[in-house]
Amino acid sequence: MPFKDLREYIAFLEHHGDLRRITAPVDPELEITEIAHRLLRADGPALLFENVIGFDMPVAVNLFCSHRRMNWALDMDNADALASRLESMIEMVQGGPPSGIVNKLRTLGRLIHVGSFQPKTVRQAPCQEVVLTGEDVNLYQFPIIKCWPMDAGPYITLPLVITKDPNTGVQNYGIYRMQVFDQSTTGMHWQTHKVGARHYRASGDREDDRLEVAVALGGDPVAIWSGSAPLPPDIDEMLLAGFIRDEGVELVPAKTVDLMVPAHAEIILEGYVIPGEERLEGPFGDHTGYYSLAEPYPVFHVTTITRRHSPIYPTTFVGRPPTEDYWMGKVTERVFLPLIRLILPEVVDINMPAEGIFHNLVLVSVKKEYPGQARKNPSEVAWRVANNLNPGTDLIIADGPIDDLDVASPTPRFGSKMGIDATRKGPDEGYHREWPPDIEMSEEIQQRVSRRWSELGLDDLIPSHGI
Incomplete structure (x- = not known):
């Protein structure tokens, strides 16, 4: 259950x-x-x-x-078993392997509408046992942690940020860090490609004066994880959570914004962002293993807080991999493998190593190779290469002698080698940005x-x- x-x-x-x-x-x-x-x-x-x-x-x-905690959290034997269930559902929905890329992409949308996966609306919820408005709104009542010494301040690090597409009305749930600026405002770290950022831009395009936002802290573990899943923009993450749970997630209307929020969350923050209003956010010890430096991001204004009578504050931290997001991401890798196979049926297996932070490096096993080829164990080199490589300047190709057993070269004993410069670059190498420092805890705290x-x-x- x-x-x-x-x-x-x-x-x-x-x-x-x-x-x-x-x-x-x-x-x-x-x-x-x-x-x-x-x-x-x-x-x-x-x-x-x-x-x-x-x-x-x-x-x-x-x-x-x-891995054991993720299996427990998602109520599954393992992620591969969940992927197999998804694969079976794909076949059932399609009546056979779908043809054409468009049809394959549409399969996901049809799949998660099957069965009793739809969210369930309730009118009373534990997350609204206490309602705070006006001067009672104070983010400093929560034990929000400062993760690393050079962080700009305390950060909410495990929020389920909820927005609605101004044009379609479809909600999105995403995990975006939130720097606490004062008792009622935070940063909203919406990277350009994230769905929340799309909703933000769409509000500006429509000349809306604000975009309503709710933030859930805690709740059903499946719902928390689903906020990290890379779903298409028009698919509600709570549908995926319902599929995994095999029953719908309970949602309740927020008190002061037109959004549905997880009924069993510990804390809900309600408020808005104003298109065009930004503030310097960062630095922050990020999951790359480096600090992301200060840049302008939207400002979230908190107008109402609802919570349980005695809430538990959930948090996480990221840094040089692996940290907690690695195990959350590995489930994503396994669960989404069947969907990758819909588009690229020759793929046998994939592995996104921790050092690649799930967007810089993927190892792929295809049918012409042996299954499981991608199961490797990269470490320092993979981490540095995945983060420090600029292909336009850092790939070094040289001709010369090669091993007799190298069959990739068109001529025996002579061919080419590729080197990768994954070192920290400086101005004399044409790098004029500030290079971010490695994340390390201070000696005093250690x-x-x-x-x-x-x-x-x-x-x-x-x-x-x-x-």
């Missing part, structure tokens, strides 16, 4: 020995990241910080950062956490000196 909300999922993890409660006081600025990062690298449990300094609200982290490791009650998992 799928989990109703984040609380059921946390209770399940604790019952299976895969969640640890931390009762010692912990600072939301950097300390939570450092502790959680150490446990992530050691394949440790999820964490629930119950004594966050300055707050009476617990913080949950590392909820999805292992030492502080090491000194407090026993107090945190984590020595039985990994010793502080062995991390």
Whole structure:
């Protein structure tokens, strides 16, 4: 059975020995990241910080950062089993393999409308037990963490951002980071290709004075993950969540914006963005392993907060891979493989290594090769190449002697080799932008956490000196 909300999922993890409660006081600025990062690298449990300094609200982290946790969260044996179910559904909907690229792309839309996957509307919901408006709206009531030393401030890192296409009325759910500027405004990190950014631009094209936005924190784990899924713009992510759950997600009308929000979320932020209004956002320790530098992004104005009586604040952090988004992304890779095969039937398998952060590098096994060829284990080189390579200037081709066994060259023992310059570039190499620094925790925080490791009650998992 799928989990109703984040609380059921946390209770399940604790019952299976895969969640640890931390009762010692912990600072939301950097300390939570450092502790959680150490446990992530050691394949440790999820964490629930119950004594966050300055707050009476617990913080949950590392909820999805292992294959077993993702399997539990999505109520599946494994992602390949879910992919097989999707593949069977494709055949059922189409009555056989679809022909033509357009028909193949339309299959996804028809597929997720099959069965009882549609969201269910309710009129009362736990996420609206408390309603705050006016001067009671204060983002600083939540233990929003600062992840890395050079971050511009605290960031909401696991939000389900909800917008509606101004032209079609179709809702979109996406996970976009949100820098907290003050008690009622944040940045909205809508990259150009994201659907939320399309809705933002569409509002400006229509000369709408604002685009309504809601942000859900917590809720059903499947719904949270679905916000990260790369669906076409006209497909509601809650339909995909319903397919995975095999039952519809419960939604409730927001209190002050014309949007439907997950009924079992912990916290809902309601408000708007104004087309054309932007503010400098960043730096932020990003999932590339580097800081993304400050750039202008839209401003989200929070006008209403609804929440449970005693909410749990869910968060995550990213950085040099792998971090939690890696395990979330690996499910996407497996689940979407059948859809890739719809378009490219010669594909046998794919693997998006952690170092490629799911958009810079993909290993593909096709039918002329052996199945599973893409199952490799790249590390430092793959990470640097995926992030530092500019193909126009950094590919080096040279002719010369080659191994006798190299069959790719048209002539024996002589051919070409390719080198990749994945180093940090400077002005003397024509690179005049500022090169972003690697993400590293400060020595002060590392030492502080090491000194407090026993107090945190984590020595039985990994010793502080062995991390």
